[in-house]
Amino acid sequence: MTTKEEIVKKAIEKTIKNGWHKKFITNVSKVTVECNDGKYWLCGDNGLTVKNIGEIEVILFDHSFCKAFWGTKKVCSDCGGSDLEGSDYVGISECTECDNSYILQEWELYIKQLALAEDRLEYIKQFI
Ligand SMILES: [Zn+2]
Numbered sequence: 001m002t003t004k005e006e007i008v009k010k011a012i013e014k015t016i017k018n019g020w021h022k023k024f025i026t027n028v029s030k031v032t033v034e035c036n037d038g039k040y041w042l043c044g045d046n047g048l049t050v051k052n053i054g055e056i057e058v059i060l061f062d063h064s065f066c067k068a069f070w071g072t073k074k075v076c077s078d079c080g081g082s083d084l085e086g087s088d089y090v091g092i093s094e095c096t097e098c099d100n101s102y103i104l105q106e107w108e109l110y111i112k113q114l115a116l117a118e119d120r121l122e123y124i125k126q127f128i
Contacts, residue, residue, distance in 0.1 A: 020068035070107035
């Protein structure tokens with residue numbers, strides 16, 4: 001059983017490892033998650049004082065957060081496959097699985113699914 005706070009902390013740790021930076025996170029072990037009025041807030045410190053960084057629901061849709069969390073590998077928008085044929089140079093790629101030619105970066109694919117998820121923390125749990 002993973003609590004929502006644990007999910008958030010693991011997700012934040014993963015993105016920081018992948019280069020996501022946010023003012024007031026000087027020490028990942030000091031990052032805390034507080035629940036207030038049913039909303040989850042990320043808190044960090046600037047070395048001296050604890051600061052409220054932002055609401056988790058908002059941070060989850062921060063593009064720089066998503067890039068660090070899911071990565072920027074190119075995938076097929078239909079099947080999520082990464083076996084693509086073609087050239088980046090001319091901007092044409094095609095999925096070898098389903099012949100779809102609409103290619104996204106992984107984070108773009110998942111942010112769409114995240115937006116549709118009923119429970120967003122439950123959704124990101126599978127990636128931490
Ligand atoms: Zn495909």
